[in-house]
Amino acid sequence: MKISTRGRYGLRALVELAACETDKCLSLREIADRHGMSENYLEQLFVPLKKAGLVASIRGAQGGYKLSRPAETITAADILQVLEGSLSPTDCVDNADYECPAATCDTCNVKSVWQKLYTGISEILSTIRLSDLVAEQPPI
Amino acid sequence: MKISTRGRYGLRALVELAACETDKCLSLREIADRHGMSENYLEQLFVPLKKAGLVASIRGAQGGYKLSRPAETITAADILQVLEGSLSPTDCVDNADYECPAATCDTCNVKSVWQKLYTGISEILSTIRLSDLVAEQPPI
DNA sequence: TTAATTCCTACTAAATTACTTGACTTTCTC
């Protein structure tokens, strides 16, 4: 039940973008250097983030990434959902195609646990906005 | 952010024990057969469960395992904590020995997210008692 | 005595994670 570096790096990177002046963009190199991350690895995380419409890229020199929506409208749930694949603690509570071997024989006695956990995790993360995280940050 | 089979199998197995008559014990073979689990694998999960004082074993023929406390006093948090190692989504919020590389240079801007998530997960899971799960179960 | 069971140790195949490498494309600046 650990968040992987994908989620951790991605969230930190997007807070960085959110903390930036409006319409200024940051290069992955800058973010990676500042946080001690691998630039190439971070690059891979930005592919799905861009595809999900959370960030926009500017190519070429002096280019980089910026948020594609206001920081108030992007939550930790949005980001982690994209980078971790899903917020659910098991496949059985969010993947319609998943066939639980236990479900067929009435032996799964704990699905309600995963359901409650999923709901709770989703609620918590969707109340956390990037703008909140920027506000928490100590001034540099 | 997925619960592994350790946690899933272990929780299901303990609900099974909780559903059993008081002071009767169940063998791992019975549980494993009923749930389509590997008996040897399940056996490995019961080592830490026993060490944590959640189950007691009876050796020899007609032996097995039973809960070592009433089902009302054992929560999903107790079990998952033991089997998953911890309920925290990152090492930085529960492991005092963990040194976050970001913390030293004030670049970690998201610790509050993991802290809130950890608190939420712990709260949810600690309100779920084995006795609740047994009560939910359809009668066989 | 035998069969059922826990206990214990070791091994292993597959998947996942966290990268690295390198070539290619776009665009700003000089």
Add this chain to the structure above:
DNA sequence: GAGAAAGTCAAGTAATTTAGTAGGAATTAA
């Protein structure tokens, strides 16, 4: 127009974790 600074794309890979398997020793009810 050249060169450098970026994003884009496709592979490869070492280390770790996961989910088991395998097999024997110790214990105990019948």
